[in-house]
Amino acid sequence: MSFVKRTIKCGELRRENIGQKVSLNGWVAVRRDLGGLIFIDLRDRWGIAQIVIHPEESPVLAERAKPIRSEFVMWATGTVRERESKNMKIPTGEVEVLLEDFGIINPSELPPFEILNDLDVNEELRLKYRYLDLRRPYLQEKFLIRNKLYQIVHKYFYENDFVEIETPVLMKSTPEGARDFLVPSRIHKGKFYALPQSPQIYKQILMVSGFDRYVQIVKCFRDEDLRSDRQPEFTQIDCEMSFVEQDDILTMFEGFLKLVWKDILNQDVQIPFQRMPYKEAMERYGSDKPDTRFGMEIETLNDLLTNSEFQVFSQTLADGGIIGGLKANGCGAYSRKQLDNLTEFAKKYGAKGLAYIKLNEGQISSPIAKFLSDTEMQSIIDKFDAKDGDLILIISDKWTRAYTILGALRLEIARLQGIFDAVKDKYNFLWVVDFPLFEYDEEDNRYVAMHHPFTSPKLEDLEILDENPGKARAIAHDIVLNGVEIGGGSVRIHDNAVQQKMFSLMSIGPEEAKDKFGHLLDALKYGAPPHGGIALGLDRMVMLLTGIDNIRDVIAFPKTTSGLSLMDNCPSAVDTKQLTELGVGVLQK
C-alpha cells in the first residue's frame, strides 16, 4: 500500500482525542515554518487539523517535511495533544497532532489560485479550475447543505407514501418546442428526441396509472437565453398526488418546507403559510411573488380621484386603468437626481412617467400639485398616513402595468433604504393562489394558458369559461419565499371534456391537440383520478438556504451564461463522420 490510511478525519479531532495516536489523510492547506516550530494545516471535507513538528527534537522529520507545499496530499501519523494557543473559531482548534511519521501521497503543482474561502479571482478562472474551486470549504459546505436537502426530500416523501419514479430524459419534442434541446436519433434518421423541460405529462400519466403519489428529483432542460440566475439544465423536486384538492397539496408541501427549514437552518417556520390570491398580491405588492417581509404596500387611489380634472388620471380612469401609489418612509428629502433615477427605473418597467408628492421640512411639493384639488391632494396624503419626511410615488396605467411598476418601485425603494438588510433573517413563506387561467397573447391574438394547458379552472368559474375566459381563475399555486418564487403547481384537469374545452379556448384544434398531447388526452379517457402537484426549484432552494446569489455556486459543474462549460470545453465540435451517422449536418453560416 502506498499510504497509511486515516484513523480519524482531520475535521473530527477534538479534545477527547488527546493522547491518542492517530493517522490523518488530507490536503496541505498551509505550511508555516516558524523556525523553532513547523505547522502544517491538513484539510479534508470535515475540517482542518493542525500538525506540528519540532525541528530540534525531530530534525530528520523536519528535513523530510521541507518539500511539503500547499495542496500536497499527505498522510500523517502522530499523537494528539492540547494546543498551547487555542483557536476557538474552529472545532478542532483546541488540539494538534505532534507528527511522528508522514508521507507525501501526491504532490501538487502551484495552483492557479489559493484555496481560500474569501477568494478574489474572476469566476472564469474558478470555473476552468472547478476541481480546485470546489476544494474551498466555503463552496463545499453549499454542497453539503444541498446533500442534506436531497436526503430530506427522499425521507419526507417516502414517509408520505410518494413513489420515486424516473421519467425519460429522451422524450418527444413539446409544443414549447423552441426551447427544447434536441437529440438526433441514429436509428431513425431525420427524427429527434427532446430533453424534458419538465416531466409534466409523464407525472400526470403516472397518476392515471394509479401510482397515487409520485416524487422525483429530476433534471430539466431549457434552451433559452440564459440570465445570470438560469442554467440550461436545472433540478426540480417534482411531485404529483391523486385524489386530492389544492389544500391537500399545499398542506403536504408546507410540512416539507417546514422540515427543511428546521433541519437545515434550525428555523421554526409557522404553518399554514399565508395564502394570497393573485389579485390581492398584485394590488398590495405589485407582484405575483411578493416579498412580504416588509410593508410599504401599494394603495389604489382610484376612489379618491374619480372626479379628478387632471387629464392623465381622468383618462386612466375612463380607460378602466389604475391610479396607484406607495409611500416611501423617510424619502421625503430625495433630491431631484434621486427622483429622476426612480423615474428612469420606472420607465424600464414601461412607465410613461412617475408622479410624486414630497413631504419635506413642512413643505408639500409635487409636480402634479397644480392639477389636483387641495382635497384630492390631502386625501392622498391621508390615505397613506404620510408624515413629514415621506415620499409618495404615484403611477397611473393599465391594471397589470400600473401594479407591476409600483411593485418594482417598492423593491427598489427597499433596496435603496436598506430594508432588505433589516429583514434578511426573516423567512416569509407565502402561497399565491387563484391565478388567472389564461393570459391574452396580443401577438397571436388568442388566449394562452398562464401556467400550462392542463391546469384546472376553479370549479365555480367553469360557467364563465365561455363568455369571459379572461376572468376565469385557475386552481394554481405558487410558493414564494421572501419575494422569490421557489415552485409552482396546480390541480390538473382530469376530465377529458374540460381539457378539450381548454384547448378550444386557446384555439388549439383537435388535430393539433392530438399531435401534441395525444397520449395524455387518450389517458384521460380511461379513468383519470383527480390529481395535482407541484415542482420546486431545487437549485433556487439551495440558494435561499445558503444565502447565495450566484446559481453557479450551488451547482457542482455549472455552465456560463452562454452555456459553456469552461472546465471541459463543451459544447465542442465533433467529427463529420459522427454527424453523418446521425443523419445530420452542420449548416454553413
Next chain:
Amino acid sequence: MSFVKRTIKCGELRRENIGQKVSLNGWVAVRRDLGGLIFIDLRDRWGIAQIVIHPEESPVLAERAKPIRSEFVMWATGTVRERESKNMKIPTGEVEVLLEDFGIINPSELPPFEILNDLDVNEELRLKYRYLDLRRPYLQEKFLIRNKLYQIVHKYFYENDFVEIETPVLMKSTPEGARDFLVPSRIHKGKFYALPQSPQIYKQILMVSGFDRYVQIVKCFRDEDLRSDRQPEFTQIDCEMSFVEQDDILTMFEGFLKLVWKDILNQDVQIPFQRMPYKEAMERYGSDKPDTRFGMEIETLNDLLTNSEFQVFSQTLADGGIIGGLKANGCGAYSRKQLDNLTEFAKKYGAKGLAYIKLNEGQISSPIAKFLSDTEMQSIIDKFDAKDGDLILIISDKWTRAYTILGALRLEIARLQGIFDAVKDKYNFLWVVDFPLFEYDEEDNRYVAMHHPFTSPKLEDLEILDENPGKARAIAHDIVLNGVEIGGGSVRIHDNAVQQKMFSLMSIGPEEAKDKFGHLLDALKYGAPPHGGIALGLDRMVMLLTGIDNIRDVIAFPKTTSGLSLMDNCPSAVDTKQLTELGVGVLQK
C-alpha cells in the same frame, strides 16, 4: 368538491376495521352482478376492496350503480363488515364494505385490454397504452420495489458519509464518441454537447475536489444497437471514494448489497463475498461473470495430452492454446441430433468443432477415440470422475476462446438439464478481480483499456508495464450475481505520471490525451487523492430482485429495442425552422 375523499386506502382494509364507516377512492377492477348481490372490486395502489350492494334492500343504490364499468374512477362510502365467504389469498379478503353512497368521479372508455396481472397481449400494445399497462398490480409492484431500492441507496450511502452530487447531463463528447447522443448548441452553432455514457470523469474530479465520498443515482446514455436487455437511457448507482484501497470499496458495497437483499427479499446474504481472479473465473467457469450456483466446472486437459499424437491437440499445445472440457452429468445418452445442436451452439461462439466422449450403457464412444491412446482417454475420464451416463465435451482453441466456448456450453447444458430451475432461489454474489489492464485490439493493432483508461494497474505489476503490458493486471472489480454482472469499478490512477504512461501504452499521444481528457489530466497535477469506486446497474438489480427478464418491465416509460417510445411517438420529426435555429439540417437519404 366533486368527490368524497378516502378515509382509508382500498388495500388497507382489515378485520380491525369491521364496524367502521369508511370512504374509498379507486378504480373499478371488476363489477359482478349476481342478481341478489352486486359486487364491485375497487382497486388502488395498496390493493383491492370488495364493495357490496343488496339490490333488494337498496334498490335506488343498485339502480344508480348500473352504469359502473371496469376502470371507472369512483368514491364509495359504507360500513366495513365481515365477509361471508372469505378470500384468504388477499390481505383485504376477510372484509367487505356495504355500500351506502358513491359517486362516479370519472368514467372510462372500454380499455384496449383488461387490467390483469396475467396479461396476454403483445408488448407493443402494452407500451402504447403504458398508462393502462402500469395499472396492473403485477407491474406496479416492480416499481414499488424499485422505489424501495432507491430509498436504501439514499439511506445507506448517506449514513456512510457519501455526498449526493449531481453531475451534468450536457457534457463534452467523449472518446468513445461513436456511442454518444449529441445535442446541438443553439448559442454555439456547429458545436455539440453529448449526453453522458457515465459520469466517470466528473466523479474522479469530485474526489480531486476533496468531497471524499460521492454517490448519485444517475441516468446514463448509450446510442448503440439495442439488445433486448439494453435501453438507450439506463440508471446507475454511481459511487466514488477517496483514501481507499480496493478492499475498502468491496467491503462498502458488500454491506450495501447485503442490506438490499435483506430489506427487499428478506434474504441473508453472507459477506464477505467470494473474490475470484479473472484468470480463475475463466479457467473454472469460462466466463468473467460466472454463475457459481452450480458446479460443472471446466477442467484444463493440457497436462494429460502433452504427448498426444492427435494433430488438433498437439497443434493447439504447440501454439500455446488450451484443451479444456466439462462434464455434463446425465447427458451420456444425448442423441446425435442433440450433439449436433451443441456443436452448432459452440460454433456460434467461434468453435471450429466440438469433441465429446459419451459414457452410455457401459460403452464409451467418441469421435476422437481413434486419435487418443487408451491412457489418454482414461486420464480424461478420470480427471472428470465421469460415470456411466455422463457426457464430456472438449474444446481445443486459443486461451480466451477455448474457455469462452466452454463457459457458454456450461450454461447451455445447465439450461437444457433444468439446473437453473433447481438453483433459482440461490443468490451467489461474487467479486471478479485482477482483470487484465489491457486487451489487444487486433484491428487497431494496439492495446486498449479493458475497463477504462483511468484504471490503476496493480502496484506489483507496474514494473512489467513496459515489457509486457498484456500481462499487467488492473485493480478492477466486477460484482456478479448468479452469472449476471450487476456492476463494476476500479481503483483509479491518481498519479499523473502513471496516467501518462497508460496513454502512451495505448498509443494515445499527448495532444490527443489533452484534447480528450485534458481537464482530468490537469486535475491530477494538483493533488489527487487515491480513489476508486463502482457503478451498479440499477435497472438490472431491479430485474434480479423482482425475477423479471424484460428490462422494459422495470422502467416506467421504456423504449423499444429500436429506440422508440410507442406511447408518445418519439423520436419525431421537428420543424425545419427549429433545426435552422440550432444550426443543423437533416441529411438527405
